Amino acid sequence: MLLEPPEAAQALNVDEKTVIRWIRKDHLPAELFQGDYRINPVDLLEWATERGIKVNPALYKMKDLDNCPLPALSQALEAGGVHCGVPGSDTETVLRNVVTLLNLPPEVDPDFILQVLLAREAMGTTAIGDGIAIPHVRNPILVQLPVPKIALCFLTQPVDFAALDGKPVQILFTIISPTIRMHLHLLSKLAFCLRDPRLRGILGRECSPEKIITVIREIETEIGRGPL
Secondary structure, three states, X not given: OOEOHHHHHHHHOOOHHHHHHHHHHOOOOOEEEOOEEEEOHHHHHHHHHHOOOOOOHHHHOOOOOOOXXXXXXXXXXXXXXXXXXXXXXOHHHHHHHHHHHOOOOOOXXXXXXXXXXXXXXXXXXXXXXXXXXXXXXXXXXXXXOOOOEEEEEEEEEEEOOOOOOOOOEEXXXXXXXXXXXXXXXXXXXXXXXXXXXXXXXXHHHOOXXXXXXXXXXXXXXXXXXXXX
C-alpha cells in the first residue's frame, strides 16, 4: 500500500504542502507515479523516526494478507536477543556480526540478509541519533521467518553510521520481520519506547539483558499490547 501526499500529511499531522516540501527538500522518500507522488509507509515511518516526528497511529492499521497476531516488542527482543560486546570497526563488519547473532533458520541466507541491510544503509542511514541505529530490511516480506526478531547489540567501539546528529553509533536494534504490518508495528513500538527516559537511561548505563527487557515490558504494559 502506497500513500498519497494527503494521506501522508494526515499520518504526520501536517498539511499537504509541508509533505511536498519535505519530499523535495528534506529527503522524504517518494516515487513519482503518473506525475503524482506516492510514499511507502515503511519509508515514511523510518524518515519520521529519524527526525523525532510523531506519527498518527492510523498509519499502523494496515491491511495485510496475514492474520498473524502482532507480537509484543519484548517478545521480538527475546527472540533476537540482547548481545554485549559486539565487535567491528565499520558498518559492514558490525552488520555481518549482527546477522550471525540473529540465529537465522537454515532456509534464510545470512549473506543475502547482510546485503539487504547494507543496501538499506546505502539508501540513507538508519541511525536515529544519540548513538543508536535501527538497521532493518526495507521490504520485510522478503524475509520469511516463523517469528520476528529484534537483536539489540552493544558495540565494543563506536562506529560511524553517518547519523544526522554526527554522533557515532554504539547501540543497534536490528529488526527482521516477515511482514510489513509486523515491521511497522515493531518499529513504532520501538520508537515510542526509545522516547521513554527509563529505557534511554538503562541503555546509557549498561548492557543488562534482563533489566532492559524488564523495562520494555513495563513501558509496553502502560501503552497496551495493540499497535500505537
